[in-house]
Amino acid sequence: MKPKPFAPEVLDGDPRFVRERHSGLVYHRCRQRVLYADTDRSQMVYHAHYLRYFEYGRASLMRDRAFPYREIEEGGYLYPIFKVSVDYYQPLHYDDAFWIFTRPAQLERVRLQFDYAIVREAGGDLICRGITRHCATNRAGTPVAVDPKTMHLWQHFPR
Numbered sequence: 001m002k003p004k005p006f007a008p009e010v011l012d013g014d015p016r017f018v019r020e021r022h023s024g025l026v027y028h029r030c031r032q033r034v035l036y037a038d039t040d041r042s043q044m045v046y047h048a049h050y051l052r053y054f055e056y057g058r059a060s061l062m063r064d065r066a067f068p069y070r071e072i073e074e075g076g077y078l079y080p081i082f083k084v085s086v087d088y089y090q091p092l093h094y095d096d097a098f099w100i101f102t103r104p105a106q107l108e109r110v111r112l113q114f115d116y117a118i119v120r121e122a123g124g125d126l127i128c129r130g131i132t133r134h135c136a137t138n139r140a141g142t143p144v145a146v147d148p149k150t151m152h153l154w155q156h157f158p159r
Contacts, residue, residue, distance in 0.1 A: 003089045006117050006126045008101065016064050017158050018101065020117075026158045027101035028061035031121070034096045044091035050128055051084060054116045057100035058132070061114075065157070067149045076138055077147040079112070083133035090120070090127050097121040107154045110136045110143045 008018035011026060019026050032053060040046040062069050072079075092098060099119045106113040112134050118127040136146045 003087070003126050003129065006101070006119050006124070008099075008119070011158060020101075025103060025115075027103045027115075027117070028057070028064060029099050029101050030057055030060040032056060032098055032100055034092050034094050034098070036094050038092075039094050043093055045093070047086075047088065050086055050088075050118065050130065051132075053098075053100050053118060054102070054114070054130060054132055057102035057116055058114050060100070061102045061104075062153065065153050067153050072147055072149055075147060075149070077144070077150070078137050078139065078141075079134040079150075080137060081132050082111075082135050084130065086128055086130035088128045090125050092118075092120065092127055098127065104154045104157050105131070106133075107146065107151070109145055112136070112146060112150065112154070 004022060007021035008029065009021055011017040011019050016028060017026060018029050034045055038045050038049045059069055098121055101117040101119065103115050105115040114132050116130045119125065120127055136144050138144050
């Protein structure tokens, strides 16, 4: 299945943020390159490694918005993933440079979702799209309301 194109345009001169031309949604972006260790016997990135790329995108977004995940954990909040979904369109190969696009999507009282797109830097091919859904918990694993810093991130993310 051929995906709709992903056409990012830099937002307000800040290269960390883009507006996707077709949807109008704003994403944070960070650059990464495929390591040899990320590939499998077929010389393509092993499918589960895309979840690591999502994590890198999520952590970069939070760090760039002055809310590193470490600080949120030190405040007593954890965000385990309870749902992951990935649609793969094309493979990445060793040494491919690519962009990870991440955006805070849904926010509920105790749950939140990040949306992702991974795009090959050379040529702009959409590699995959995905989501991660998280539940806010305390250190004991009990669901709690989303912490104030994360709530602030959602409320003040560029629109």
